[in-house]
Amino acid sequence: MVKKFSPAVRAAMDHYAQLSDDLNKACDNANFVELRQAAKTRFLEQGFPGRRDEDWGYTKLTDFVQTHYRLEGVTHLELSDIQPFLPKYPALRIVMIDGWFSESLSDDLSELPAGVSIEALKDMAEIPSIHQVLNQHQGEIEKEPFAVLNTMLLSDGYYMQVSRNCALELPVFVLHIQTEDGHLSNLRNRIEVEENAEITLVESYVTLTGSAEAFSGFTNVVTEIDIAAHARVKQVILQQQAPSSYYFNNQFVYQGEQSTFNTLYASTGSMTSRHQNHLQMDGEHIESIQNSACYATGKQTVDSRTYTEHNQVAGFSQQLHKYVLDGEAVGVFNGMIKVAQAAQKTDGQMDNKNLLLSDQAQMDTKPQLEIYADDVKCSHGSATGQINEDQVFYLQARGIPKSQAIRMITEAFLLEPLEDVSNNEIRQWVANALSNALNG
Amino acid sequence: MSETQVTTQETQYQEINDLLSKSKHYKEGFVTTTAVETFEKGINEAVVRAISAKKNEPEWMLEFRLKAFNHWKNMEEPHWAKAEYTPLDYQDYSYYSAPECGSCAGSCETDQEQVIDPEVAKAFAALGVPIDDSDANVAVDAIFDSISVSTTKREELAKLGIIFCSFSEAVQDYPELVQKYIGTVVPYHDNYFAALNSAVASDGTFVYVPEGVRCPIDLSTYFRINEAKTGQFERTILIAEKGSYVSYLEGCSAPVRDTYQLHAAVVEVIVHEDAEVKYSTVQNWYPGDEDCEGGILNFVTKRGICEGKNSKLSWTQAETGSAITWKYPSCVLKGDNSIGEFYSVALTNRRQQADTGTKMIHLGRNTRSTIISKGLSAGKSDNTYRGLVKIAPTAEGARNFTQCDSMLIGDQCGAHTFPYIEVENATAQVEHEATTSRIGEDQLFYCQQRGISEQDAISMIVNGFCKEVFSELPLEFAQEAEELLAISLEGSVG
Secondary structure, rough: OOOOOHHHHHHHHHHHHHHHHHHHOOOOOHHHHHHHHHHHHHHHOOOOOOOOOOHHOOOOOOOHHOOEOOOOOOOOOOHHHHHHHOOOOOOOOEEEEEOEEEEOOOOHHHHHHHHEEEEEEHHHHOOOOOOOOOOOHHHOOOOOOHHHHHHHHHOOEEEEEOOOEEEEOOOOOEEEOOOOOOOOEEEEEEEEEEEHHHHHHHHEEEEEOOOOOOOOEEEEEEEEEEOOOOOOOEEEEEEEOOOOOEEEEEEEEOOOOOOOOEEEEEOOOOEEEEEEEEEOOOOOOEEEEEEEEEEOOOOOOEEEEEEEEEEOOOOOEEEEEEEEOOOOOOOEEEEEEOOOOOOOOOOOEEEEEEEEEOOOOOEEEEEEEEEOOOOOEEEEEEEEEEOOHHHHHHHHHHHHHHHHHHOOOOOHHHHHHHHHHHHHHHHHHHHHHHHHHHHH | OOOOOEEEEOOOHHHHHHHHHHOOOOOOOOOOOOEEEOOOOOOOHHHHHHHHHHHHHHHHHHHHHHHHHHHHHOOOOOOOOOOOOOOOHHHHHEEOOEOOOOOOOOOOOOHHHHHHHHHHHHHHOOOOOOOOOOOOOOOOOOOOOOOEEEOOOHHHHHHHEEEEEEHHHHHHOOOOHHHOOOOOOOOOOOOOHHHHHHHOOOOEEEEEOOOOOOOEEEEEEEEOOOOOOEEEOOOEEEEEEOOOOEEEEEEEOOOOOOEEEOOOOOEEEEEOOOOEEEEEEEEEOOOOOOOOOOOOEEEEEEEEEEOOOOOOOEEEEEEOOEEEEEEOOOOOOOOOOOEEEEEEEEEEOOEEEEEEEEEEEEEOOOOOEEEEEEEEEEEOOEEEEEEEEOOOOOOOOOOEEEEEEEEEEOOOOOEEEEEEEEOOOOOOOOEEEEEEOOOOOOOOHHHOOOOOOHHHHHHHHHHHHHHHHOOOHHHHHHHHHHHHHHHHHOOOOO
């Protein structure tokens, strides 16, 4: 059946298809052209999702399709420009400006520690196998409209490989910075962590002009993370883009046996932000932790979702998603734990807790379980409410002013998911960002 | 209508006995053979008009049907539920079937109570349904295919001002009440199956409890689908006026057939200020053979509205039958301080598929709702809880508690939980919990060690798992539900 689109959606679709054609005309490379064109065919069929699409009922794109974001050239930045966005702790630095890899601001790629290689995706376009590399998880990517859009506009990203038994001590810090109003940053990242390797990855999405109200950028990310057997990946993502921006991130994660994956998504920015983990636990004794801490106010919509598939025995997955909503903000959580028939002895736990600070705030949540194995321990819980008056009273009785008491309770509530971040400095860095947003 | 035909089906006996031997687990699977009047298969405007004419309905009812039918024609069959079925051929069902006597509600003034077809009476006796006033504690409306054959204890109830009759009679005798309430809770355009039901509604029960009356006995309806390839489309309306109370039960079964039968009912419940309605269902439609071929497709829309302050509506259901269940008894909590409850046990075995749950829509201040759902899946079945809790901005101080527990018996089945929670008021408190587990080997061992057979031990453990819900059912029903559970679980282990 041919899908029908409203004129606004149709116009936006045509606009992005045109961008894809422009990219191809300017063309660099046959591999990319082929990938983009296949995605374009798919995108024009599927289009942007509407409210009738089950997964998009709560996340409206009505305003998003009104603005047609462009692919502008890259701005030249000096190290001093990005200094405020860099963390105090030591880390390997990668800087992506408006979706393009910045060689001048990133650490020297030829001097990376042994066992680690990082490349800009656009520099890999010539490699004949790039086609296969980027098509590995095509099946799943095709189901996500924004991931299809990402492939259609394929341009740059970073490609990181960590070789066998290499435990990288320094965290890798990736700064994604937007500089141009009305610009689309299209990022396609790929991370391969080989057997028994270990990395910590920190990604920060910011806007150069900070919190300028009028600035509106669009960031569309697809990140694939392949974690081989016994490997360990820790990841922290902090999204603080300007308040009128849009952020979409689809992470496709594959875990081999006895590997661990620990991810935290912290969100305070953007008009509409949607972060999704698609996690496949494809081996025995895998551990995964997926947390999120989201704060939204004004007319923001913050959407965090996870899809976790347990495919083999004795997997362990744990999730804690916390939302604090103020103003007229809308919070959306959607989690699915799917346990295949072979995945006996699975232990899956998913919690979603939400605090509404204002009468106009709204929370829509869908914690789901789909279970086909009988010897499993799976549960989910969800609770939505307001601040407990007893707790406020308790603090007031100890001489703490009411407003401060509320702030303390709210902060403590929101920061709980950070407890699974083992690196002190990184945890503190995220906590500060969240606290500033709460108190700002 | 010229297409009506009279059939007697002796030839079917052999066929049915064969089927029965395949389906020993379903003891209500016998067929009643009696002279019946069945419309030819198919649905079109003429059929809708014919049904209406058959029931001698007033013009407004026909209009309601036609409006619904015209809307239905342009709708698409929904397939979003977690149940797989091939799209139905709606032209392959008959939309009206009735035993020859007593099929003409309203027009046929000869005392209906005396003309119950003896075969039909026998069928209900075999099912243990008292259609002859023999049970003092319950009033029964017995529905056989498309029509209501008997309604007991009516005079007694009438003395209290309670109206308890079939839906067709209500259309004749209390048109102003029916007209006032029909389609107010479930509009004809609500969903595909509700629209179909509104177009071809067969019979159903009508209950009206006047102000301040506490109904002294349980009211009950027993639905029986007998004819092959017929659809049953009952329409039930229950109205509880200010300060009244009623407990209503429904049960259902169908003979063993080898083709899917369709059951698309609509139930509307209106609860006024300070009133309370308790609505219990034990659903035991024929689930089909080992592969669930030929079972009932149970696509039901049940919804109640707590219209007035302090009103209360409680749904309790034990679902063991049907090849596919698609059912979400819902509460619209409009009155301030009103309460909605949903207690459910859903058991699936073999290849049954159940997608059931509830919707609690909080509109009024301080409204409260509780959802307790217990899903059991065995064999190769899929059991899904799907529920919505919506707190509207107006629902100041609303409160919801939801608990969904699933139990898996065997490693071929699936248990799923899909809750939707939408909170638009900061003062609301909403909690949801779900767990999935199985019968512990140590629990089984403990029982077996004490000389309890494996089968009995499972039955005991399962009953313990469901206790919270069964305790909400009226006594006899709780007993029946427990027995049903035991029968339905037979052969699921070992």
